[in-house]
Amino acid sequence: MACRISELVIDAADPEALAVFWSNVLGYVELGREDDGSIEIGPPDAGFGGPQPTLVISPSSDPRRGKLRLHLDVSATDRDQDAELERLLALGAGPADVGQSGAESWYVLADPEGNEFCLLRARIRPL
Template identity: 45%
Template sequence: MPVSLHHIVVDAHDLPALARFWAGVLGWRILSEREREVVIGPEESAPVGMCFMPVTDEKVVKNRLHLDLTSAAEDREAEIDRILALGARRADVGQSGSESWTVLADPEGNEFCVVRPKTTLID
């Protein structure tokens, strides 16, 4: 049997704050909170969650791996506004401006994208 994805691990300075941000973005909840680990997910039995681990060094370059998020077509701009209100900021990673995605960064500078809705990803 092949391995399966368990957690997406994010290095963080303020574990609880970054976990709360991502839980708010994804509509997930805090599943466990320890001194050196905070885990979020949609529910305890979910196959994949996110785990926030402590790091002391500063982020200095663009992420080598990032998350792509999607929403319903009619909600995309509203979702971007909601995520910005939660503490994200717009990020410039060299995009031209004609992309079908919007690049944002979480409160600790980790880039992620809000892409066009899944129903139009095949177009």
């Protein structure tokens, strides 16, 4: 038997805004809130325990230091990479420089709180 990733937790200065951003990026919905201000978002049809992990956006006032050691990769499901890049930028993502050469087939972006993620070229089938 093996483990499965069920949740990813992201610390945020503004959990509300980051939950809205990632919900729009991933097509997720709010699943619940905790007394500590954490907001869990996930797939609308499955929620926690489904085939995709949920995201828990947790409040934190700790400053981020340097490049993240773990980041998310996303792939468009219904449009090409350039159209998805335009959509992500309109949602509030921004370009990020983590030392890429410029010849990569992916775009390095940052969410509104500066957390890096990559938009891959490959389009994948929606669940």
